[in-house]
Amino acid sequence: MRYSFEWNDLRALVTVINVILIMRFGLSIAWFSLGVATMGLIKDITIDKKVNGMIMHAANILLNLYFIFWMEV
Secondary structure, eight states: OOOOOOHHHHHHHHHHHHHHHHHHHOHHHHHHHHHHHHHHHHHIIIIIOOHHHHHHHHHHHHHHHHHHHHHHO
């Protein structure tokens, strides 16, 4: 079976990089990533209409909100 590239492969890689950058640089990256994930969720709801993308973006939103609230304490 041959590998076929999907956009969600790239999204998963970006999520891993996001977590690494948050651990390295802190809160400013979390705010940026929250904005990107929110725009992605809006795109998933309005254009793509794919559940897997909605779940991934919602999880990224929750992850970034967790980091934002955890770092402000």
